[in-house]
Amino acid sequence: MRAMDDRVLVSKTLRVPRSPGGAGDGRAVARRFDAVLVQVGFKASGELLRHVSGLEPAAATALTVRVVAALREVVGGHVVHNPYFRDFPHGVPDTLEFWLDCLRKAIGDAPPPPVVNLLALPTYGRVQHSYEEMLAAHDELIPSVKDRLTVLHLGGTVEEETRALFLEMAGSPVPLSEADLGLLRELAQRCPEVPAGVPVRENRAVVNAARLAAGLPLMGVDTVTDVLRLACAASGGDPTLLRPTRFRSFRRSERRVLMRALDDLVAAGPGKLGDVGLHRERWKRLGERLHPHEHDAFPHAQDVFAVARKDKVVRSFAGRVEERFGEGDVPGAVRLLAGAPGVLFRSVDRVLRAGGGEDVVRAVESAVDRVSGRVLVSVREHLANRTTPDTARVFINREGRGWTTADERAPLDTALVDRITAALDAELTRRLPAHDRLVVDPEVLGLAVPLSDKATADGLGVLPRGSESRLDGDLLRFFTHWRQTRRSTDFDLSVLLLDDDFALAGQVSWTNLKSGGAYHSGDVTDARDGATEFIDVPLDTVTARYVVPQVQVFSGEGFPDVAESVFGYMTRDRDQLGRPFEPATVRMRSDLRGSGRVAAPVLFRRHDDGSWSAKWLHLYLRGADWGNRVETNHVTASVLARSIVERRATTVGDVVDLLRAKAGSYTTWTPGSTFTEPVTYIGVERPDGLPDGSTVITRATLRTLVPN
Structure with a gap:
């Protein structure tokens, strides 16, 4: 087995693979490592510190440098975040005052022209100070007990961690995100193991593509569409069948495997031919690569391509069901549906x-x-x-x-x-399994059980759509960072402020730098070397009931096309000071890779007692090709936001209620809880000190709560 890069494993699992380095005295390195981790919002478990302490210094240093680099990228601290206004969050001008200042700097004492392109003014959209000058304008961050400290744990060897991640992702009961599907593809090529089961068909296609290339038997192929998905995955295309795939040329041995799989399926169940019409054009393109006419030994497989070409007519299952409904024969439709x-x-x-x-x-x-x-x-x-x-x-x-x-x-x-x-x-x-000792962190009960990870982005602290989590701190700070690839690209961070009825109460954006107590860091339009925008929302003074941050593609490349595109938020106490971007205060950072031109990752709502919570949206709006602004899409965004807030999601709390009926014992976890025997722990993050042999389910693995 070929092991993964340990930085990828750390980013994905927050476990550090054991170093193969020799034994020695790495205690000084371990102390420095723990101090640096705090700066980026992490804390090493006792077991991890003991491992680093027991390595010879060179090996300990090599390991910790890789780990810190991986974690900086996880929180977004690997790039420069330099806001347009040097003193942000202080010194943000009124919008009109700011535009007049830009105009004065452009024309001096000359009379203004009758028409002015404000976005083309020389001082607009381009940071006018260096990163070092911005740093000099800010005092050091004052640590707070509310700062995020995510525990980093020790894992097995790189090979063991690679294998464990492969089996966990392959066995996911829900579809993976596009990024995770790509990671599964790489893991499947490295791991020869046969997973106990791969419930999701597109995940199974990715695993089977690796097995096809290695000459290993296919697993779990039980519909003709499974073979089509496999051919797409084996061609480096999309096994979800949402996007077209350009099929590659298959080796003769591979063509025989695919044709034999089709032949066996149709021979055992001729009704499976009814699924061919759902993807007729794809089947025709695949036939051009498989050359079915050359495989007389597989006549049933040849029928698949005959149906695709309409040389053979087969009624689909959906068509027969529709016929029953069309005739008003609802009992007949139910009897037919009972077979599927x-x-x-x-x-x-x-x-x-x-x-x-x-x-x-x-x-x-x-x-x-x-x-x-x-x-x-x-x-x-x-x-x-x-x-x-x-x-x-x-x-x-x-x-x-x-x-x-x-x-x-x-x-x-x-x-x-x-x-x-x-x-x-x-x-x-x-x-659901029966657990001897079930331990649950109450913070996890409001999180949604993920039914799909498709729209859930990679990052830190990202939760499934519909999840609700408590918010701490006096100040909420949003940030977005992007770096263009080939052409000038302008992303705009904005915030919708909504009242109790989700009606517009205000907005903060490049067109309106202050509103309702919130304020913007200034518009940046040049992202050749990366650009960052911030918006601050003081939670104790903002007047809105709902705060909905958005990232708008104003011009240029879309979210999937830029070199880098992220959104996140930080929380701070008012007296913490610090730079505009402080890794230790980052609560969430997620990639933005959706196909729409407007992203609405999460909303925040104020409760009657004054507390705040985050509700996860993971939404993209289509938007326009150019000129997206919060003023033009606030109606659609507010309706979508309201629908997620009012929708009743199936939560971890619902599943825990079912698990408690079968558990030997049930305990609510509190900070400082200790256990002497292995437990099944369900929480937002894994705490330090759980006994060996414990089963741990955190926000990164909530999908495992869905039984197969």
């Missing part, structure tokens, strides 16, 4: 609205043990939000792109929803 339990469960809402209540309840109760855990949780969450009318019907695709329309659906019958939910909970409880 996954489709049945995804059609529950439609059947209930069509009057098939008793039929679908019985069908669900009969088929509940044949559906994936992810579908059970997904249907449970959907039904929990369908007994009352929605403000609007919201659609969010796999890439996080959101849009709304009027919701004309009637609410579902509460009694029927309760019966179906009871069946789902009973099955989920049956599948």
Whole structure:
């Protein structure tokens, strides 16, 4: 097995692989290491410090330098963050005063021209001071007990950590993000192990692509679409089938494997040919690479391509179901759907609205043990939000792109929803493991159980959509950093301020530097060497109920095209001082790689008692090709934000309630808790000092709470 770069493992797992270096006295290095970690918001576990202390100094130094570099990148401290206003958060001028000053510097005492392009003024958008001058204008950060200190743990060897990460990602019960899918691709090429199971089909395609290249048997291929996904993954394309793939030329041995897989599937179940029409053009393109006419030994596989070319007609399953609904034969539709339990469960809402209540309840109760855990949780969450009318019907695709329309659906019958939910909970409880000693941090209970990681970005402190977490500190500071690739690119950080009814109460952006107690660090438009913008929101004085930060692509390259694009937030006490960017105060940093031109990663809301919490959105709006501004998209953004706030997510607390019914004991974790025997710990982060053999589930692995 070829091991991964240990910096990748540290960034992904917050575990430090053991150094193979020789034994020696590394205690001085360990002390320096622990001090530097605090500056970036981390703390070494006791076990990690003992490991570094026991290494010879050169090996200890090499290890700690790599680890610190990886962590600086995790929090966003590996780049220069230099705001337009040198003294930010102090000295932010009124917007009109600022524009007049830029104009005076451009024309001096001459009369102003009748038309002025404010964005082209020589002092606008380009930082007028050096990074060193900005640093000199700020006092040192005063440490606070509220600063983030994430515990960094010791792992196994690099090979062991590589293998563990591969098995964890391959076994994910939910789809991975695009970045994680790419990492899984690399891990699968390095690890010859066969995972116990790969529940998600696109993840399975990535694993099978590595097995195909290595000449190993395929695993878990049970539909013709699985073979298509595999061909896409093996060509370096998209196994989710959302984007087109240019198929590569396959070796003859590989063509035989793919054709044999198709032949075996169709021979065992001719009805599987009904799925070919869903991706007809892709099948035709793949046929050009597989040369099915050369494989007379696989006549059933040749039928796949005959259907794609329409030389052979096969009615699809979806077509037969639609025919029943079209005839008003709801019981017949349910009987047909019962043969495809996954489709049945995804059609529950439609059947209930069509009057098939008793039929679908019985069908669900009969088929509940044949559906994936992810579908059970997904249907449970959907039904929990369908007994009352929605403000609007919201659609969010796999890439996080959101849009709304009027919701004309009637609410579902509460009694029927309760019966179906009871069946789902009973099955989920049956599948969930029984833990002898269950220990739960109450901070984790409000986090959403992820049903997909598709729109969840890589980074630090990133939570699933719908999660809600408590916010500490007096000051909330947003930041965005980007670096263009080929052409001039201007991103704009902005904030929507919304009232109790999600109506616009104000905004802060490059067009309005101050509003409602919040203020902007100044617009930067040149990102050849990277650019950063900040917005401060003093939580004790801001007048809004909801604060919604956005990143707008004003011009140039989009989020997936720039060399680097991140969003994050920090929290501070008012008396902490410090630079505009302080790694130890970063609570969240996430990549921005969505396909829309406006990003809304998270919102913040003020509760009646004055406390604040963060609610995770992971939303992208389509926006315009040029000139996106908060003034032009605030209506759509506020409707989408409201839909996420009002939606009832399936939370970790819901799953914990089911787990408690089977647990030998249940304990609420508090700081300083100690245990003498292994436990199952569920929390936001792993605390130091858990006994060996403990099972740990944190925000990075919440997906493992979804049973297969």
